Amino acid sequence: MQTIKKYTISQETLEKWSGIFVPDRDFFYFRSKPDHFPSHKITEMNQTVFTLDVRTSFLTWSINNKAEYVCVMFNEEFQALSTLEKEMIITEQKALNRGLVFTEDELKGLMKNVNLPDTDNQLEILKQGASFQDIVILQKCNWNQVSKNVQHTILMNYADEWIEEYALEPEIRESYRTRYPELFPYMDTFSEENGPNCLAAVASAIRSSTDDIMCWMQVEHFFHLLEENHYRHIVTSSVQARDVWIWFNEQNQAVHAAYLLSEEHAFNKHGQTMFNPWQVIRINELKKAWANFACKIYRRV
Structure with a gap:
């Protein structure tokens, strides 16, 4: 049994979190309609696709209100895009404040408590085909390749940022x-x-x-x-x-x-x-x- 700000969390709960934290589909947001792949006006999108897991992972409530279009894409489809297309998408997600988008320093901070050589190796796995300059988007296909230790460490440090109060005695x-x-x-x-x-x-x-x-x-x-x-x-x-x-x-x-x-x-x-x-x-x-x-x-x- 581990703790986050003195709140207890079991290995079983961390394992469940690991399975739902990073979806296998990306919701990419854009200010202008993209030319090379299908997208929809956010206001015209079927709202049932925005499950609570999707909203929590991509922090849909904090996305910049300049975003007008959304594209739903499986990880494999994104990985098959050209380098320039991927770089444009990654830059746009960072600008619009979408969730599961981190700088390399932010990810290293979320990996604290993992020994340093392992941190560098695991970060490279997360970056594969899903990074531009110092920006990394977490994708299921890469998330599943890092160790459970790293997944659980990232989740615990991420959850810590959501909580204001420490558990009482x-x-x-x-x-x-x-x-x-x-x-x-x-x-x-x-x-x-x-x-x-x-x-x-x-x-x-x-x-x-x-x-x-x-x-x-x-x-x-x-x-x-x-x-x-x-x-x-x-x-x-x-x-x-x-x-x-x-x-x-x-x-x-x-x-x-x-x-x-x-x-x-x-x-x-x-x-x-x-x-x-x-x-x-x-x-x-x-x-x-x-x-x-x-x-x-x-x-x-």
């Missing part, structure tokens, strides 16, 4: 073992896959059942469960165990939820990717993380 988590036996196995751990979100985490807490904790719960279903379990919005300044806190944006859309374990700590998952752990978090840290949104308290009545 083990004694704090242990104090909730008997009070929340259904949640305890998940506290301060990672999911094996993308999808489980904050709403599913809170729903599991209020129902004392983790049947749905691995799902990507929709907002409508979440509020139905709140009502079904007799939770109502209240106006109060008090902090009480088993309350649900929900944050809303300016359009009054729910953007996050957490479950209070006590007057000091909450059960929380900041996002729906595999890099967001289920965590026991101090309430003050939780407030700080979502300070840009309006918080409402729901209590069982």
Whole structure:
């Protein structure tokens, strides 16, 4: 068992991450319609192809809004392109801030803790046919050729960059073992896959059942469960165990939820990717993380 910012992660989970972190198809983004291969207007693309794995790998939410076209291409198709075409694509992905695009120095940083001679060799494997100047795009065909040690090291260092807070002392988590036996196995751990979100985490807490904790719960279903379990919005300044806190944006859309374990700590998952752990978090840290949104308290009545 290893740790990322003191959150535990098993070898089995790392192995699952290794299999989904780098897709076997690339989503290449362009400002202008490319001449030599088929592409689609992003707005006209069938949205079902943008699975959560695809969105997480390529960080689709952070792509520059100047991108207007997208091309979906298998690794083998990309590798068969001319050198000039590949260089143009790589440069464009870096400019548009697509995910799985790194400088050589960034990749070396993600490989830290791997012995130096091995790092140089493994970096060369990742660069084969997928690099230009000092820019490297990770592709499945190359990813599968590097050692599991390197894959797991990259993943752990990459996940570390997603997490703001260190896990609290083990004694704090242990104090909730008997009070929340259904949640305890998940506290301060990672999911094996993308999808489980904050709403599913809170729903599991209020129902004392983790049947749905691995799902990507929709907002409508979440509020139905709140009502079904007799939770109502209240106006109060008090902090009480088993309350649900929900944050809303300016359009009054729910953007996050957490479950209070006590007057000091909450059960929380900041996002729906595999890099967001289920965590026991101090309430003050939780407030700080979502300070840009309006918080409402729901209590069982």
